[in-house]
Amino acid sequence: MNKIKTLPMAVFVLAVATAVATSPSWGANSQEANNGHSSDLIGLAITKANSGDLDEALDLFNRALSASSNSVTALYNRGKVSLIQGRVEKALADLDKAIKLDPQLEGAYMARGMAHRLRGDFTKAFKDFNKAISLNSENTEALINRAALYFDTGEPENALQDLSRLIELNPLMMTALGNRAYILEQLGRYGEAIKDLTEILAQEPNNIMAMKHLGSIYRQKGEAANASRWYRMALKVEEDESNKNRLNAEIVDLERKAKQSR
Numbered sequence: 178m179n180k181i182k183t184l185p186m187a188v189f190v191l192a193v194a195t196a197v198a199t200s201p202s203w204g205a206n207s208q209e210a211n212n213g214h215s216s217d218l219i220g221l222a223i224t225k226a227n228s229g230d231l232d233e234a235l236d237l238f239n240r241a242l243s244a245s246s247n248s249v250t251a252l253y254n255r256g257k258v259s260l261i262q263g264r265v266e267k268a269l270a271d272l273d274k275a276i277k278l279d280p281q282l283e284g285a286y287m288a289r290g291m292a293h294r295l296r297g298d299f300t301k302a303f304k305d306f307n308k309a310i311s312l313n314s315e316n317t318e319a320l321i322n323r324a325a326l327y328f329d330t331g332e333p334e335n336a337l338q339d340l341s342r343l344i345e346l347n348p349l350m351m352t353a354l355g356n357r358a359y360i361l362e363q364l365g366r367y368g369e370a371i372k373d374l375t376e377i378l379a380q381e382p383n384n385i386m387a388m389k390h391l392g393s394i395y396r397q398k399g400e401a402a403n404a405s406r407w408y409r410m411a412l413k414v415e416e417d418e419s420n421k422n423r424l425n426a427e428i429v430d431l432e433r434k435a436k437q438s439r
Contacts, residue, residue, distance in 0.1 A: 253271070328360060340353045
């Protein structure tokens, strides 16, 4: 693990989810609900987007917006397509309009926060992630992406707070456990990092990244034998030849150091 991981945006959704909604439902935009042609196009576009056919989805969202220019769902999802395709400015234009039409659309704040982060505008990214979390304190995507942003901007303790909140919500969330372990390692809090990585391996015994991470931590602690043991375990499940070679070289060096320390 060499950097804190974020979560991608959730799948494309059929309807606008508000802060109090427990499930998506049509009706947040009356014009959209009354335009059957636009709704059909949106439904088909979402199916295409969720199957990975983003170009076809984009064309269908364009057609839906030609039929109903204020369709919040089409604007929101077209913005997500543009963001995934790397067209950040177009994504921002759609997401800004979707939020203006529905200020309670937490997913749009989440997506716009990611767009601002890609542009390097961290202040706006924080503002949007904060808003998404204020609308839904259990917004997993916003929490983990805000944690990454905190870490990138030199606020590891705030990042740890968000990750710990995620783990409270889902104790088996591997990405949150892995990210927390990485930050704890950077802070020299090795015991806590080892605890998180051990939990990952308890749930996923062949998690190679956790094994390598443990090897790295024990190497930093000066425990060459333990580091070598974890790298050997990682070697058993590693499939990439170049990675195998690096692990073998690391193991040879560690075992040499272990002999010297006897």
